[in-house]
Amino acid sequence: MGYTLDYDRIELGHYLEQLTKEELLPSRTALKKQINKRFTAISRQGIRNLSELRSALRSKAHVSEFSSECGVEPEYLCLLLNQINSMEATPMQLGVLPDVDFDAVSKLAKEGVDTTRALFEAGLTREKRKNLVQHLGIKPKSLLELVKLSDLSRIPWAGAVCCRVIYETGIDTVAKVASTNEDLLYLRMQYVLKQLAYPIKRLRPVDAQRCVKAARQLTFDIQY
Known part of the structure; x- marks a missing residue:
């Protein structure tokens, strides 16, 4: 469980x-040069997953x-470590997410909930979100939207605008993205971009593929 990847779950062979x-x-x-030979040498050191490899190269x-x-x-090894670390999404400020309820963002910030990671943790369950709504006077719809955007922000390579575009497709949680056909996500994202003109310079099928695979x-932690 958690905002970021569980590297224990990613076996070395699967990552290869x-x-x-x-x-x-x-x-x-x-990284692809002599990749099998190099990964074999790494595995012979008893490395089973990416968590152990990151620890060995800390x-x-x-x-x-x-x-x-x-x-x-x-x-x-340093290049490999950089590639592995790039799989982990960096939390972003809630205020950089496009077209959100900024009154809700402001009220959350006053409670110290000002990043996507903080809101992911603060809004994991229906009960937690209900308490935030009652305590801060936030509209339930606005809070749920922010929680879903925070969930999507866990996907590496998905910046603030990309999270918004994915949300607008209706495939609006990490669990939904994970169960979606890559081509369908790509087509829906293209449609949203044409309709709403969000500033993404270039969207390729491989971008949607990366989102789904990531x-x-x-883990699918949030209770919707």
């Missing part, structure tokens, strides 16, 4: 398969030590 198929940034395409000194033990170059690696 994922990384092999993924379209990487130009600066990270070197500092420059640990990277150097692990490199000496497994024979994989430290430059490769959502499937998250």
Whole structure:
């Protein structure tokens, strides 16, 4: 459970398969060179999942030590760690989300609930949301919208505008995104962009694919 990925659940072999198929940034395409050989060397050190790998590479000194033990170059290990860390979404300020109830955002901020992560945790259950509505005088619809946007913000690569676009498709929670056909999400996002003209420069099928795949690696914690 939690706002971010549970790296314990992502097995090294599964991530190897994922990384092999993924379209990487130009600066990270070197990760695919001799990828099977390097991942085999990593797994021989007893690494079973991404949580254990992140722990093994938690500092420059640990990277150097692990490199000496497994024979994989430290430059490769650092690049791999950067790629793994990019899977984790960074919480954003509620106020940067487009077209939300800013009165609700202001009232939440006064209670210290000013980020998507904070609201994710504060609005996990119907009872918690009911208490926020009663205590702060927020419209239930406005709060639920903000909670759903906060849920969607857990998807890596989904910025504030992208979260809004996904929300407007009606596929408005992480659980729904995870169970959605990638092509359907892409088509619905395209439709929303044409109708509402949100400032996303370019939307590709691979972007929708990444969202769905990332959502499937998250836990579905919020009670709707």
